[in-house]
Structure formats: structure tokens, C-alpha cells
């Protein structure tokens with residue numbers, strides 16, 4: 001097997017490389033207009049504020065909301081989820097979350113439960129035939145409802161395999177039952193079209209650095225109409241500066257302190273790049289890579305693929321006789337970057353039934369091609385033959 005260039009297959013952690021327009025905009029921001037937005041009436045502060053507003057407008061359009069004020073910036077998805085969970089839940093509330101959630105959802109709720117503020121339970125998300133999932137999932141939620149249930153939270157797409165939850169149907173179900181609906185879009189934003197209003201989502205939390213191809217250091221929350229969580233942090237933002245209270249309107253209520261202007265500037269171009277190719281086109285490309293990988297690997301003895309009936313950007317596997325860390329290291333020796341272990345989702349690993357060392361996640365992005373797939377599969381074949389239990 002001939003060693004070729006580095007093959008990056010860890011896009012679910014962060015996409016790499018970024019489009020050229022993103023890196024160029026980051027450089028422009030750092031060298032030409034990177035003042036502190038909203039902090040002065042001078043040219044550089046105004047230019048930075050304008051760029052931030054541009055990004056807010058782009059994101060509002062991209063995620064199907066009419067007013068850009070409903071988009072606020074965070075440093076990552078986790079901060080967004082913490083803000084909406086802690087800012088919307090009240091003492092005594094009960095929450096239902098899917099059994100695939102990332103620790104960005106599980107841990108804030110776990111902490112709140114430990115403090116005696118709320119309780120939460122999980123509902124099953126992989127209920128057999130994935131095409132009939134929506135009805136079964138909603139029935140599973142319905143069975144777990146309590147009088148004090150106020151919110152449903154789910155990941156749109158799993159960060160382990162490619163299971164996608166039917167957010168449109170869950171959104172409709174939630175609103176029929178008077179429940180708030182929070183969606184973790186960390187693995188779907190930029191891969192799958194998301195329309196916050198149409199899908200009846202009350203808060204969508206997304207990263208800038210994954211499927212939207214922005215730099216690390218920023219994320220966003222897109223709020224449903226009339227949804228105004230308490231702020232997670234208080235501080236200055238150049239608005240109503242003489243008052244002790246944070247503004248009671250979005251986005252200023254949530255953007256305390258200096259924003260990650262440079263990352264947001266890059267994100268603007270990331271969103272433009274994704275829009276110009278088209279989310280559906282990118283996803284079709286990723287699914288084609290997924291299908292070919294699955295085709296090449298599924299017949300092999302000594303390999304386990306998890307939930308491979310769900311096609312998408314991420315494939316989870318193990319090689320018999322090796323831990324996921326060992327497989328990750330051996331792939332790295334061939335210049336292939338994947339992620340092993342638990343991917344910050346104990347819940348998801350339990351649901352998928354992976355062993356105690358976790359599993360290996362291969363995740364595709366828009367710049368991968370079929371050659372990458374062939375090379376990955378050859379490398380796995382070598383590992384399987386040389387070190388595996390077969």
C-alpha cells in the first residue's frame with residue numbers, strides 16, 4: 001500500500017481544511033478591520049460590527065428565520081446548549097432527551113438534576129426500520145411524558161453513526177403538547193437543511209467549525225419566535241451600559257464580552273461556501289462516500305459496523321481483537337485521521353452497544369473523495385490482516 005497525502009476523516013470533530021475564502025477572510029479581519037464590534041464609533045469597530053451583522057443575516061436566512069436578531073453567537077455548540085437549557089428550564093421541570101445525546105446535552109442536565117433543580121429521562125431514537133422511526137419515536141416520547149415535562153431535547157444527527165432524528169415530526173409533536181423543543185445541530189448544520197420556524201424548533205444550537213466550515217471559536221443559537229432564555233453570562237456589550245440589567249432582547253442579552261470576531265468573519269465565508277455548493281449536494285456526496293465505504297467493509301470478517309443502515313457523514317466501526325485506540329493509531333501510521341474512544345457520548349455508545357473501549361469513527365466532509373475511501377479501506381484491511389483477531 002503506497003502512502004499518499006494525509007487523509008482527514010475526522011470532520012465530525014471539526015472540518016479541515018477550511019475553504020480558502022474562510023482563511024482569506026480571517027486574514028483580512030486580522031489585518032484590515034478587526035476592531036472590537038459595538039465598542040466604538042470608529043471605523044474599525046464599525047467595520048467589525050458590520051461583519052458580525054452580515055454573518056447574523058446569513059445565518060438567519062440559512063436556518064430559515066426572518067429576523068437576524070434571533071441569531072446569537074457563542075464560542076461553540078456547548079455554550080449554546082448550556083445557555084438554552086439553563087436559561088429556559090425552571091425548578092421542578094422534567095426533560096426528555098434522546099438516547100444518542102452528546103455530553104453537551106447530558107452533562108448540563110445531569111448537573112441540574114444533581115442540584116435538585118430538574119429531572120430528565122431518555123427516549124429511544126433507534127426504533128427499528130429507520131424510515132418508520134418518526135411515529136415510533138414520538139410514541140416513545142408520549143409514553144414518557146409527565147405532568148411536569150416541559151422540554152424535549154435531541155440531537156438532529158448522531159455524532160457516532162449517521163442516525164438522523166425526525167426533528168420536523170418531533171417539533172410538531174412538542175408544540176401540540178405545549179413542550180419546548182431544543183435541537184443540537186452540531187452534526188447536521190451544513191449537512192442537512194434546517195428551517196427553525198418551519199420545523200417548529202424553539203432553539204437550535206450549532207457550531208461554526210464543523211459543517212459550516214468556519215474557524216474554531218464560534219457557534220450560534222437560533223431562537224424560535226418569542227423564545228427568550230435567561231442569559232448564562234452577564235457583562236458588557238456596549239448596550240444600555242449605565243444599567244445593571246442585561247438587555248432583555250436578543251441577541252444583546254446573550255453576547256456579554258468581546259465576541260469571537262475573527263472566527264465569525266471566517267464563518268461568514270464558510271456559510272457562503274456551503275450555500276454556494278448546496279447543503280443537499282454536500283450531503284449526497286458524503287452519503288456516496290459512506291455507501292462505498294460500507295460496501296467495501298460490510299462483507300469483511302472481523303469488522304463490526306454499527307447502525308450502518310443510517311447513511312450519512314459518519315461511520316462507526318471496530319476491528320476484532322483490537323481496541324478502538326489501537327485502530328486509530330494504526331490508521332494514523334498510514335496518514336489517516338479518525339477519532340477513537342467514546343466521542344463524548346456515553347449515552348450513544350450504550351445505545352449502539354459498542355464494547356468497553358468504544359469504537360472508531362470515520363467522518364467525511366465535502367473535500368473527501370472516493371480515493372480517500374479506497375485508501376481507508378485498504379488500510380483497514382491491512383490492519384485487520386496483520387493485527388486483527390481473524
Ligand code: PMP
Pocket residue numbers: 012013076077078079102104155157158159184186187206207219344
Ligand atoms: N453535540 C454534538 C452532537 C457534537 O457532535 C458535538 C461536538 N463533538 C457537540 C455537541 C459539541 O460541540 P462543540 O465542540 O462545538 O461545543
